[in-house]
Amino acid sequence: xxxxxxxxxxxxxxxxxxxxxxxxxxxxxxxxxxxxxxxxxxxxxxxxxxxxxxxxxxxxxxxxxxxxxxxxxxxxxxxxxxxxxxxxxxxxxxxxxxxxxxxxxxxxxxxxxxxxxxxxxxxxxxxxxxxxxxxxxxxxxxxxxxxxxxxxxxxxxxxxxxxxxxxxxxxxxxxxxxxxxxxxxxxxxxxxxxxxxxxxxxxxxxxxxxxxxxxxxxxxxxxxxxxxxxxxxxxxxxxxxxxxxxxxxxxxxxxxxxxxxxxxxxxxxxxxxxxxxx
Numbered sequence: 001x002x003x004x005x006x007x008x009x010x011x012x013x014x015x016x017x018x019x020x021x022x023x024x025x026x027x028x029x030x031x032x033x034x035x036x037x038x039x040x041x042x043x044x045x046x047x048x049x050x051x052x053x054x055x056x057x058x059x060x061x062x063x064x065x066x067x068x069x070x071x072x073x074x075x076x077x078x079x080x081x082x083x084x085x086x087x088x089x090x091x092x093x094x095x096x097x098x099x100x101x102x103x104x105x106x107x108x109x110x111x112x113x114x115x116x117x118x119x120x121x122x123x124x125x126x127x128x129x130x131x132x133x134x135x136x137x138x139x140x141x142x143x144x145x146x147x148x149x150x151x152x153x154x155x156x157x158x159x160x161x162x163x164x165x166x167x168x169x170x171x172x173x174x175x176x177x178x179x180x181x182x183x184x185x186x187x188x189x190x191x192x193x194x195x196x197x198x199x200x201x202x203x204x205x206x207x208x209x210x211x212x213x214x215x216x217x218x219x220x221x222x223x224x225x226x227x228x229x230x231x232x233x234x235x236x237x238x239x240x241x242x243x244x245x246x247x248x249x250x251x252x253x254x255x256x257x258x259x260x261x262x263x264x265x266x267x268x269x270x271x272x273x274x275x276x277x278x
Contacts, residue, residue, distance in 0.1 A: 097241030
């Protein structure tokens with residue numbers, strides 16, 4: 001089965017971890033990324049056929065998110081191709097509380113392919129591997145909605161669940177929701193990181209408009225700016241996104257990682273150490 005499992009986004013936050021979980025179980029999956037051989041590029045459909053050739057099971061992440069314009073069309077094309085090429089199982093990473101992402105889920109669910117949807121809350125790793133990291137490194141964290149409660153989930157937990165349901169057809173036809181075991185605010189998170197690193201971190205409570213202006217000034221890509229503004233304005237305040245799920249514990253037989261555990265593990269790695277000025 002080693003050559004029959006494909007991980008699209010296999011070098012990303014969850015995909016790379018899914019690869020590791022599969023490898024621990026003796027499965028060497030095909031990596032779906034631009035630099036792989038064969039390569040997979042969402043923007044070049046000519047790469048899709050080779051990447052999916054001979055594949056029976058696939059884990060799919062769409063960059064930057066299923067909510068962005070164009071995602072629905074891409075997932076439609078990929079799903080149709082997967083059915084045509086005889087793929088038997090697809091696990092799609094989706095976003096909890098995202099209406100647009102649910103439209104992509106429906107495409108997969110109605111395709112006739114075996115599937116499991118993994119709906120995830122915001123990742124813990126956004127603070128160490130993504131768009132919140134720069135603020136932590138600078139010591140000046142400027143964020144809107146600092147008091148909104150969020151069930152942040154660890155990417156390792158997401159990947160462990162995804163790898164299991166990918167290989168186990170007992171989860172076919174199911175929507176799995178993965179969240180952390182608690183609700184935390186941005187304010188609490190900054191306090192936890194400051195305490196764990198021994199650094200002084202200043203949280204500046206700003207408006208969403210000010211945050212968007214800051215992203216534009218920093219030169220972030222337009223689709224990323226759109227996505228983050230959408231997530232803040234529509235997803236974080238969605239009551240559905242603020243509900244804690246226990247699917248991680250049910251599927252893995254252990255509790256989901258707390259944000260405090262993530263902070264302790266990440267702080268010990270040194271990734272939040274303040275950069276030394278030249």
